[in-house]
Amino acid sequence: MALRIKLSTELARYFFHHLRAEFTKPQELLAQVGYDGRTSGEVNREIYSRLLNEFPGVESLREPEYNLIREWARRNRFAFDYDAYVFDRYNRLFIERLIALRDNSAASNARFIEATLDNFRQFDYTQSGFSISFLIRVENNMREMMREVMMAIPDIDYKEGWSVIFEQSKDYQETVNEVFEKRLQHARDESDRLLHNILPAKIATELKKENKVAPVHVDAATVLFTDFKGFTQLAEQMPPEKLIADLDECFSAFDQICAEHGLEKIKTIGDSFMCAGGIPDSNHTHVYDVALAALKMRDAIAALKKQRAERGEPYWDVRIGFHTGPVVAGVIGRNKFSYDIWGDTVNTASRMESSGEPGRINISATSHALLHWLFQCRQRGAVAAKNKGMIDMYFLEDLKPRFGTIDEPTAEFTRIYEKLRRGAQIRSA
Secondary structure, three states: OHHHHHHHHHHHHHHHHHHHHHOOOOHHHHOOEOOOOOEHHHHHHHHHHHHHHHOOOHHHOOOOOOOHHHHHHHHOOOOOOHHHOOOHHHHHHHHHHHHHHHHOOHHHHHHHHHHHHHHHHOOOOOOOOOOHHHHHHHHHHHHHHHHHHHHOOOOOOHHHHHHHHHHHHHHHHHHHHHHHHHHHHHHHHHHHHHHHHHOOHHHHHHHHHHOOOOOEEEEEEEEEEEEEEOHHHHHHHOOHHHHHHHHHHHHHHHHHHHHHOOOEEEEEEOOEEEEEEOOOOOOOOHHHHHHHHHHHHHHHHHHHHHHHHHOOOOOOEEEEEEEEEEEEEEEEOOOOOEEEEEOHHHHHHHHHHHOOOOOOEEEEHHHHHHHOOOEEEEEEEEEEEOOOEEEEEEEEEEEOHHHEOOOOEOHHHHHHHHHHHOOOOOOOO
């Protein structure tokens, strides 16, 4: 205990004269308001009073040969000059360090750790040059300076003194490491969240593991496109903020519907929305999932249009189209990744949308053949599609009455769907 008192008192002598120097700095520095609403001057005066109380007589000790914190800043090559900066945040930490060094009690050590954590909560971790290695170097320099101060104390066990300094410094660095580990994990979690917003979870995992994603041929998927009829005309009349807000409202609703039915959103292009069922993981229900989602998308836009009409505001209609067939799926891009699908199925699905009608869902004969026993459809006959010639098309209208509604399907529909999901071959009900 005597060694700790000697060492902490000697360091307090250095700290006292650093605090005196703090009060001579320009008034505009001392008037800076910190994270807790107090000025730098107020914080330093409180620390000064506490130092005098914890280490009685420190003010009467002779002035040290140099300013400890000034020399510490010089050795660390801080970007700022000692006289142009107030160290109130570090001073909060250092006073707790001195007391913990002297007492070595559970309470004083806990206060030192909490002061360390509190200090790091205020850091801007994005600033240039900021890193864990920088902080470790800063602490190593302080530890070395504390050792130098100790070596000038007569009649002290230098080996034991170094052990005391080292153990406290080790605890400090472990706390710093823990802070950075938590921030690193948070950054990883945020990176994963953003990556999963761009790519399917399975694809994101492969990309992180392999640094690339192999293209995959999918034997059967259902691709859906939407487009807003009247969007261009309304866009010319609407403020940009209102236009973006309305688009976000629609696409957010579509995103939620896709999530409910296990569909993968591919992309938006202007006012067009593209998604697909059966990718990246193949399944037996993709065409039914897309059909249910398409009906909900249609109804969602119809509900929004009705709300706008009641307020006397214009609104757009939606055209929806989808087609079922093989696709190739993969990731393109190096700096900005994009999960996409290609093939004639995609082109045909796009033609289903563009050849449709506002407020309706236009589907191909291929999709109709898979759906007609569960869903109400109306035959359109052969319709001309750009670059595709005449294609048989149908309007998807709803579930068949015996199966309820898309919001409240019957127990019979649910049983059939579960059988389909497990791969049962059912084509009539």
